[in-house]
Amino acid sequence: MYKAVQKLKSPNLSEVVRDELIRLITQGILQPGTRLNEVHLAEQLGVSRGPVREAARELEGLGLTTSRPRLGFYVADFTDAEIVELYEVSPWIHQALVHDFMTYSDAETCGAILRDVDSIATSSVPDFSETLLQFRQRMLDHVHNRYLAEQALSLYRRFYIVAALVRAEDGARRMKRIIETQRFFWTALAERDPSKAIEIMQADSRYWLQDIPPRFSHADDPRKGRT
Amino acid sequence: MYKAVQKLKSPNLSEVVRDELIRLITQGILQPGTRLNEVHLAEQLGVSRGPVREAARELEGLGLTTSRPRLGFYVADFTDAEIVELYEVSPWIHQALVHDFMTYSDAETCGAILRDVDSIATSSVPDFSETLLQFRQRMLDHVHNRYLAEQALSLYRRFYIVAALVRAEDGARRMKRIIETQRFFWTALAERDPSKAIEIMQADSRYWLQDIPPRFSHADDPRKGRT
DNA sequence: GTGATGTAAACTGTTAACAGTTGACAACTC
DNA sequence: GAGTTGTCAACTGTTAACAGTTTACATCAC
Numbered sequence: 001m002y003k004a005v006q007k008l009k010s011p012n013l014s015e016v017v018r019d020e021l022i023r024l025i026t027q028g029i030l031q032p033g034t035r036l037n038e039v040h041l042a043e044q045l046g047v048s049r050g051p052v053r054e055a056a057r058e059l060e061g062l063g064l065t066t067s068r069p070r071l072g073f074y075v076a077d078f079t080d081a082e083i084v085e086l087y088e089v090s091p092w093i094h095q096a097l098v099h100d101f102m103t104y105s106d107a108e109t110c111g112a113i114l115r116d117v118d119s120i121a122t123s124s125v126p127d128f129s130e131t132l133l134q135f136r137q138r139m140l141d142h143v144h145n146r147y148l149a150e151q152a153l154s155l156y157r158r159f160y161i162v163a164a165l166v167r168a169e170d171g172a173r174r175m176k177r178i179i180e181t182q183r184f185f186w187t188a189l190a191e192r193d194p195s196k197a198i199e200i201m202q203a204d205s206r207y208w209l210q211d212i213p214p215r216f217s218h219a220d221d222p223r224k225g226r227t
Numbered sequence: 228m229y230k231a232v233q234k235l236k237s238p239n240l241s242e243v244v245r246d247e248l249i250r251l252i253t254q255g256i257l258q259p260g261t262r263l264n265e266v267h268l269a270e271q272l273g274v275s276r277g278p279v280r281e282a283a284r285e286l287e288g289l290g291l292t293t294s295r296p297r298l299g300f301y302v303a304d305f306t307d308a309e310i311v312e313l314y315e316v317s318p319w320i321h322q323a324l325v326h327d328f329m330t331y332s333d334a335e336t337c338g339a340i341l342r343d344v345d346s347i348a349t350s351s352v353p354d355f356s357e358t359l360l361q362f363r364q365r366m367l368d369h370v371h372n373r374y375l376a377e378q379a380l381s382l383y384r385r386f387y388i389v390a391a392l393v394r395a396e397d398g399a400r401r402m403k404r405i406i407e408t409q410r411f412f413w414t415a416l417a418e419r420d421p422s423k424a425i426e427i428m429q430a431d432s433r434y435w436l437q438d439i440p441p442r443f444s445h446a447d448d449p450r451k452g453r454t
Numbered sequence: 455g456t457g458a459t460g461t462a463a464a465c466t467g468t469t470a471a472c473a474g475t476t477g478a479c480a481a482c483t484c
Numbered sequence: 485g486a487g488t489t490g491t492c493a494a495c496t497g498t499t500a501a502c503a504g505t506t507t508a509c510a511t512c513a514c
Binding site for chain 2: 010011012014015037050053054055058059060061062063069070082085086088089092095096100103145146147148150151
């Protein structure tokens with residue numbers, strides 16, 4: 001009986017490989033632009049190339065890998081412009097989040113979840129990535145819109161990839177900063193101040209982009225475009 | 228030389244199958260929940276099962292298919308709640324679009340693009356889906372943030388899937404309504420009235436959800452949650 | 455030395471085959 | 485007749501092998 005239930009959920013190899021690849025990528029063990037050697041990966045994971053290719057293809061759909069015909073799969077790499085775009089969208093996702101899809105009590109719960117994260121703030125960077133992602137997933141569980149939560153998670157994963165590319169500072173400082181921002185964000189919302197929460201996210205975007213030369217003008221401001 | 232350039236871009240079978248599957252799904256030829264028979268599809272497309280599986284996996288990452296171990300791939304199906312969630316997120320994406328990532332002159336260009344769509348308004352539904360998607364891609368080309376544009380496209384594709392599930396009205400009327408809304412939206416923006424454009428999208432969401440029983444309360448309104 | 459050419463190893467793209475599972479249906483029991 | 489068991493066809497999961505391409509490197513001409 002137990003076995004039967006397990007069987008229903010028992011994953012196939014593609015899913016195992018996919019999760020392992022996501023781990024390797026989001027933890028920064030596989031750096032952006034790295035080529036995925038199918039044979040090597042297959043041997044390392046004890047499977048054949050089929051499941052490896054399927055996993056890499058799914059990640060391509062998720063935007064975590066890219067592929068070039070006859071050259072194989074690569075860990076997604078981001079140009080400066082693309083990194084800016086990610087950080088530009090982030091405040092909008094969070095705005096939707098706090099305005100329409102979370103209650104103040106949800107915010108309090110998330111703040112409480114975040115309190116537990118302190119203990120891991122000093123561990124290694126890969127462990128930190130793994131744990132923070134889990135915490136973030138727990139927080140996203142409180143978003144009353146699964147689709148938006150999925151978008152947010154997808155954005156977070158990309159942030160982990162570009163982590164090495166923005167604000168080249170040491171891991172400990174990075175970790176501290178990330179947690180503090182999260183704390184500020186949820187505290188502001190729990191204190192019934194959604195505008196402040198949004199401002200925090202906007203400021204955070206600017207902070208991480210500090211090492212990236214600003215775009216000349218991503219789009220004329222519509223308000224300035226008035227006749 | 229030409230050949231060499233072509234070769235660089237020449238797709239592999241997975242990509243061909245993927246594009247064909249996207250077409251079949253967004254045109255409604257493969258209905259939500261339909262099981263994808265790998266052998267059958269492979270024969271029909273003249274390839275083996277490998278590329279078919281890879282394509283289906285990539286679509287899983289894109290959210291257009293789902294998979295259940297040992298049972299295979301299915302065209303993504305959406306519960307009423309999930310459909311509501313999609314339409315809830317739509318106005319936010321468009322808000323970001325018009326507020327930060329498009330100029331008024333971009334809006335005018337999109338309006339002009341849309342004018343050409345009139346001719347196809349009476350063709351068959353699959354043709355309409357195909358053509359409208361192309362027009363939408365052309366319009367999204369004017370968004371000054373590729374990541375956001377990709378999110379919007381992904382949302383549109385899902386709307387094509389759920390088309391059969393919301394507002395069960397005849398195809399001609401549906402097509403007319405979709406084009407009119409688009410026209411209103413871009414006109415409002417071109418006329419320097421972003422708030423009106425957003426309102427149009429919000430009203431459109433409500434319209435399509437009319438046949439779906441409203442959720443009791445997707446989230447207490449934060450503003451009501453004030454102490 | 456510099457650049458072109460040839461060659462072999464490594465790698466990807468694809469296929470076909472095998473193993474194991476699922477689902478449908480007939481046969482059987484009570 | 486209702487429910488159980490057995491059986492078989494259809495299908496998925498996985499692997500291994502083959503073909504074709506790319507890359508690196510050595511060889512050769514100048």
